[in-house]
Amino acid sequence: MNTWHEVADLIGSLLLLSGALVALSGVIGLLRLPDVLTRSSAATNPQTLGILLLTAGVALRLRSWVDVGTLALVVFFQLLTSPVAAHLVARVAHRTGQTGAGPLLRDDLAGQGRQATGGEGPEPDGSGTG
Amino acid sequence: MTEASDILLNAALGVVLLAGALLLIRVWRGPSMLDRAISIDVMAALIVAGIGVHAAATRTRYYLSIMLVIAFLGFTSSVGIARFIAVRDRPNPKAHP
Secondary structure, rough: HHHHHHHHHHHHHHHHHHHOOOOOOHHHHHHHHOOOHHHHHHHHHHHHHHHHHOOOHHHHHOOOHHHHHHHHHHHHHHHHHHHHHHHHHHHHHHHHOOOOOOOOOOOOOOOOOOOOOOOOOOOOOOOOOO | HHHHHHHHHHHHHHHHHHHHHHHHHHHHOOOHHHHOOOHHHHHHHHHHHHHHHHHHHHOOOOOHHOOOOOOOOHHHHHHHHHHHHHHOOOOOOOOOO
């Protein structure tokens, strides 16, 4: 039984280190990518896979069902709320024309009031909350 | 095997701290407020990660609720920036390419 505890500790530590490395790779992507949309795609890396691996590691180290439930809630809310923020940020980036140097390959918001130089304020177009 | 776990946990803590330090560079430079909003989101995720590493290293469970609250409310700052500040922001995208 004790051996299995040590094995669980070791696997949990490995998962924690791999989650931290995934988070570091996402941050390096944030530093190196050129514009808001690509940085947003790099930012999903620590928010989803990094948090998943880290919470799995913490659950393997703590080994209590209450803590596993709390960590599952952490993962659930993280996966629930980070797309909301990313959606709003990407929508404002599109609206204020910060979508990078080149043209977009596919622009589903093309007819919804894109401004080239930045807006004066929230537009009353009602096309969304962002 | 315990020593290996300790080494791995210390390495994870160092990697999380390094990621936070690198992220501060993006917050400092990031040409528009939207970049800072994204960086603040990632910073909330890194704070959750750091609390998780601490909880795993010391086997305490008292900070898991703080992880839960940050994971639940971390997106509100970035939503506020995107909704109320970034639409009036005029960045210079050539300043820091």
